[in-house]
Amino acid sequence: MSQSLLIISRQAPWSGPTAREALDIALAGGAFDLPIGLLFLDDGVLQLVAAQQPTALQQKDLSANLQALPMFGVEALYASARSLQERGLQGQPLSLAVEALDDAALTILIDRYDQVITL
Structure with a gap:
């Protein structure tokens, strides 16, 4: 039986490669049919802002990676309600449909997964 994996993405899309790496891990795990969840926390919720202009900062656009998540079987998508607020x-x-969770629900979510990676 596959171990479930929660990836917590805490970095803004333009703060370096970490946000892209979190998405790459989620896509790779999804390609291998692993049970994966992705949680956007802290500045990670900024990845969800629609119509970003990353080229102005000489960064790559993450929107294609975000839109590919459901196609790779990564459908458990969450965001911290506090971080969004x-x-x-x-x-x-x-830019992506996520379930906004309060702090108590985040604790329950994290406890549900066998493995947690924070980037």
Whole structure:
């Protein structure tokens, strides 16, 4: 039986390669049919902002990777409600459908997974 894996992405999309690496791990795990969840936490929720212009910062666009997640079987997508609120994203249209969870629900979510990777 496969071990479940939760990837916690905490970095903004333009702060370096970490956000892309979290998405790459999720896509690779999904390609191998591993039970994977992806949680956007802290500045990681900024990856969900629609219509980003990463070329202005000489960064690569992550939107194609985000849109590919469900195609690779990564459908358990979550975001911290507090992180969304603190960054003015609560109630805003996001580039990906995620389930917003409060702090208590985040604790329960993390406990449900066998392995957790934080990037």
